[in-house]
Amino acid sequence: MDATAVRAAIQAQREPMQALFDQLRLDGLDEPGVSRDPYGAGEQRAHATVANAAAAMGLEITRDDAANLYMTLPGRDRSAPLLVIGSHLDSVPHGGNFDGAAGVLAGLAVVAGLQKLGVTPDCDIVVMGIRAEESVWFQVSYIGSRGSLGTLPDGALDVRRVDTGRTLADHMTECGGDPDALLAGSRHFPDPAKIRAYLELHIEQAPSLIEAGRSVAVCTGIPGNFRFADARIEGQNDHVGLPRRFRRDAAVAGAEFAMALDTLWADYDARGIPMACTLGRFHTDAAMHGLTIVPGGFHFSLDVRAYDAAVLAGLEEKVHRIIEGIEQRRGVRFHLGTKARAAVGLVDPAIQAGLEAAAAALELPVLHIGSPASHDAAAFGAAGVPMGMVFVRNANGSHNPHEAMTMDDFLDGTAVLLHWALSALTCSNG
Amino acid sequence: MDATAVRAAIQAQREPMQALFDQLRLDGLDEPGVSRDPYGAGEQRAHATVANAAAAMGLEITRDDAANLYMTLPGRDRSAPLLVIGSHLDSVPHGGNFDGAAGVLAGLAVVAGLQKLGVTPDCDIVVMGIRAEESVWFQVSYIGSRGSLGTLPDGALDVRRVDTGRTLADHMTECGGDPDALLAGSRHFPDPAKIRAYLELHIEQAPSLIEAGRSVAVCTGIPGNFRFADARIEGQNDHVGLPRRFRRDAAVAGAEFAMALDTLWADYDARGIPMACTLGRFHTDAAMHGLTIVPGGFHFSLDVRAYDAAVLAGLEEKVHRIIEGIEQRRGVRFHLGTKARAAVGLVDPAIQAGLEAAAAALELPVLHIGSPASHDAAAFGAAGVPMGMVFVRNANGSHNPHEAMTMDDFLDGTAVLLHWALSALTCSNG
Numbered sequence A, B: 001m002d003a004t005a006v007r008a009a010i011q012a013q014r015e016p017m018q019a020l021f022d023q024l025r026l027d028g029l030d031e032p033g034v035s036r037d038p039y040g041a042g043e044q045r046a047h048a049t050v051a052n053a054a055a056a057m058g059l060e061i062t063r064d065d066a067a068n069l070y071m072t073l074p075g076r077d078r079s080a081p082l083l084v085i086g087s088h089l090d091s092v093p094h095g096g097n098f099d100g101a102a103g104v105l106a107g108l109a110v111v112a113g114l115q116k117l118g119v120t121p122d123c124d125i126v127v128m129g130i131r132a133e134e135s136v137w138f139q140v141s142y143i144g145s146r147g148s149l150g151t152l153p154d155g156a157l158d159v160r161r162v163d164t165g166r167t168l169a170d171h172m173t174e175c176g177g178d179p180d181a182l183l184a185g186s187r188h189f190p191d192p193a194k195i196r197a198y199l200e201l202h203i204e205q206a207p208s209l210i211e212a213g214r215s216v217a218v219c220t221g222i223p224g225n226f227r228f229a230d231a232r233i234e235g236q237n238d239h240v241g242l243p244r245r246f247r248r249d250a251a252v253a254g255a256e257f258a259m260a261l262d263t264l265w266a267d268y269d270a271r272g273i274p275m276a277c278t279l280g281r282f283h284t285d286a287a288m289h290g291l292t293i294v295p296g297g298f299h300f301s302l303d304v305r306a307y308d309a310a311v312l313a314g315l316e317e318k319v320h321r322i323i324e325g326i327e328q329r330r331g332v333r334f335h336l337g338t339k340a341r342a343a344v345g346l347v348d349p350a351i352q353a354g355l356e357a358a359a360a361a362l363e364l365p366v367l368h369i370g371s372p373a374s375h376d377a378a379a380f381g382a383a384g385v386p387m388g389m390v391f392v393r394n395a396n397g398s399h400n401p402h403e404a405m406t407m408d409d410f411l412d413g414t415a416v417l418l419h420w421a422l423s424a425l426t427c428s429n430g
Helices: A003-011 A014-028 A041-056 A101-117 A143-149 A168-174 A179-183 A208-212 A250-270 A309-330 A349-361 A376-382 A407-424 B003-011 B014-028 B041-056 B101-117 B143-149 B168-174 B179-183 B208-212 B250-270 B309-330 B349-361 B376-382 B407-424
Strands: A060-063 A069-073 A082-088 A119-121 A125-130 A195-203 A216-222 A224-234 A275-278 A282-284 A297-306 A333-335 A339-342 A366-370 A387-392 A427-429 B060-063 B069-073 B082-088 B119-121 B125-130 B195-203 B216-222 B224-234 B275-278 B282-284 B297-306 B333-335 B339-342 B366-370 B387-392 B427-429
Touching (some): A003 A101, A014 A041, A014 A101, A014 A407, A041 A060, A041 A101, A041 A125, A069 A101, A082 A101, A082 A143, A082 A407, A101 A119, A101 A125, A101 A407, A125 A143, A143 A376, A168 A179, A195 A376, A195 A407, A208 A366, A216 A349, A216 A407, A250 A275, A250 A282, A250 A297, A250 A309, A275 A309, A282 B250, A297 A309, A309 A333, A349 A366, A349 A387, A349 A407, A376 A387, A387 A407, B003 B101, B003 B407, B014 B041, B014 B101, B041 B060, B041 B069, B041 B101, B069 B101, B082 B101, B082 B143, B082 B376, B082 B407, B101 B119, B101 B125, B101 B407, B143 B376, B195 B376, B208 B216, B208 B366, B216 B349, B216 B376, B224 B250, B224 B309, B250 B282, B250 B309, B275 B309, B297 B309, B309 B333, B349 B366, B349 B387, B387 B407
Parallel strands (some): A082 A195, A195 A387, A216 A366, B082 B195, B195 B387
Antiparallel strands (some): A060 A069, A069 A125, A119 A427, A216 A387, A224 A297, A224 A339, A275 A297, A282 A297, A282 B282, B060 B069, B069 B125, B119 B427, B216 B387, B224 B297, B224 B333, B224 B339
C-alpha cells in the first residue's frame, strides 16, 4: 500500500473524528476542562458516544465483566490472534479532552481507513475503550486493562474512589460490569497469546515533540513506578511563636523531603538516567491548620518512576534513607501507608521497528522517546502481549484543561498506525 | 504585705479556679480539645461562665461595643487610673483549655485574693475578658483589645471568619456588640492615660520553663510580626511523568521557600537573634491535586516575628529576595496577598522590675524570656499603656489539645500578680 493512499484514507477521517472529539468534550464538560470519572457518569457518557459511533461504522460492539468496550472489525479468520488498538476513556478531574480518548479514536480512524481502502485484514481488529486508567481516582493502576487480562492485584475491587468513598466493585456494577465474575476468574483475554499485538496512540504528556518540531514519536519504553498514595508525616501542633529547637513541624519536614527528592532527581538527570518524582498531594491538614499553628500533621502522595527495574529499586532505597535522616533531624515520623507498584513496560522491538518504518514511508520524521507516563500498554506488555505506542505532539502537558493536540498531528499519528497495520497484517481487497 | 499571707490568699483560690477551668473545658469541648470560636458560640459560652463567676464574687459586670467583658472591683477612688488584668477567652480550633483563659482567671484570683485579705485598692481593678485574640479565625490580630482602645485597623470589621465566611461586624452584632458604634469612634478606653497598667498572665507556649525547671517567667518583650494570611504560588498542573526541565511545580516551589526560611531562621538562631517563622497553612489545592498530577497551585500562610523592628524589616526584605530567586529558577509566580503586621510590644521596665521583685519576695526563681507569641498586652503597649506579663510553665506547647499547666504553677503566677498589686497600688484595709 503506498503512502499517498494511506494519507488519503486517514485524511477522510478528519471531520468525523473532529466531530467525535467535540461530542466527547461536551459529554465530559466540567469547567475548567473535562471530567470523565471512571466507572461514573463522565466515563459512562464517553463510552456511549464512542460505542454509538462504532456501531454506525458497522463494528461489532461487546463489553466484558470489567465493563470495557470492544469495537471489532471482523477479519478473514475470526479465530486468528487479534490486533488490539486501544486506550482509555476516563480522565483526571478537570483534565483535557485528549489524554486517553485520542487513542480510542485513533483505533476507530485506523479501522475506518481500512474500510475506506476496501481491505479486510487476516485477523479481527479490536478497538478497545478501556476503563479507569487514571489512578488518581481509585489509586490503582490499569484497572480496565488488567481487568480484561485477569491481572488485577488482590483487593483492587474493594478500593474506594477518593471522591465518592464507594468501592470499585460498587461503581463497576453500576456501569454494567460484574465484579463477582472477575473475582471468580472471568477475563476477556484468558490467553494473551491470542493477542497478536497491542497498539496505543497517546498524546505526549511532555513538550519534547514541541521542542523538536515534530508531530509524532515512537515509544521506546514505559516507566515502572512505586507509589505511596496516602502517606503522612506526624509531628506536633504547636503555637506560632515556639522557638525553632522545640518544633516538630510536619510541614517543614515535608518540605525537606520534597527538596531532597528534587536534588536526587537533578542528580539523576545530570547523569542521564531518566526518572521522575511527583508529590501530587502535598498538604497540611485542612481540619487543623491555620495561620498561627505550627503544623503537626502533613499529608502527601508520592509517585517515583523509571524505565529500569534496578534504577527503580535503587530509588526506593534512597527514599527510605532520606526519610530516616529527616525523622532524626526533625523529631517527626513518616507513615508511608500502602505501597503500590507497576512494572516497567518493555516495547516489542519488532513493533517499534515497524512503526519507525511506517513513519519513514510516510516521510514523517519521528522522535524516539521513553513514555513519560504510565499507559495501559504496559499492562498488556506485562501480560506477555507484544506492545508498541505512538505519541502525538501536544501543547501544555496533560492532566489539565489546556491540553492542545491539532487534528493534523492526530492524523499523522493515526496514519503511522494504519500504515503499520497494512504492513504487519495480511490485508486483502474486499 | 508578707509573702505568707499572699500565698495563703492565693491558695484559697485553688478550688474555685479549678472548678472554673473545668466548667470552661466543658463549655468549649470539641474533641480533640476545645474550640472557643471568637464572636461565636464557643467564646460566648466562656464569657457567660466567667461573667457569672465574677458576679458571684460581687464584681461589677459591664461590656463594651466590641463585646469585651469587664469585671470590676471598685477602688477607693473610682476616677483614678485603672489597673487592668486581662487576657482572651477565645481559642484556636481544637486548642487547649489554658491559652487565654488562664489570664482571665488569674485576674479573678487576684481580685478574690484582695477580697480574702480584706483590702481595698486605691483604684478600680478591672479584670478584662477580651474577645477574639486568636487570629487564625479572622486573620486580624488583637481584635477585642484594639476594639476597646480604638486602634483596630481600617477594614477590620469587614473581614470574614475563615470557617463561616461571615463578617466580623456580623459576628460581633450577634454577640451583643455594636460595630457601627465602633466605626463611629466609640471606644471603651478613650484615653490610655486613664489606664495605670495592663497586666497579663499567660501559659508559656514553648517549653523553656519546663527545661529550666521553674514555674514562672517574667516577660521581657512581645514580638512584632508581619503576616501573609492567604498567599499562593502559581505554577502549572501537569502530568506525573513530565520531565523535570519542563515542570512548573508549585508544591516544590513551596518546599524550596520553606527550606530557605528554615535555613534563614537557623542562621539567626546561631547568631542569637530571636525570631520565628511559621508556614501554618502549606498545601496543594484540594480541588485539583492528586497522585498523578504535578501541582499547579500551592497555598500557604506565613507568620514571621521578631522582637526588634529593624530585625523584622530586614527579614521582610530577605523573604522577598528568596521569592524572586525561586520564581526565576522554577517558572512560578508568588502572589502574597494582603500583608498584616503587628508592632513589637515593649514591656514597661518598672513593671518588669516590680514583677521580678514580687517573685523574689515569694522565693520563686523566675526566668526572663521574650514572649514567643503575640498577646493582647502588645496592643495595650502600642497604645501607650505601661504593660507587663507573667508566663506560667506549660507542657506540650499551646494551640493544641494537649496544653498542660498545673494548678500549682498557675497559683505561683497568680501570687506574683497579687504581690505586685499589693506593692504597686496603695491598698487599705476594709
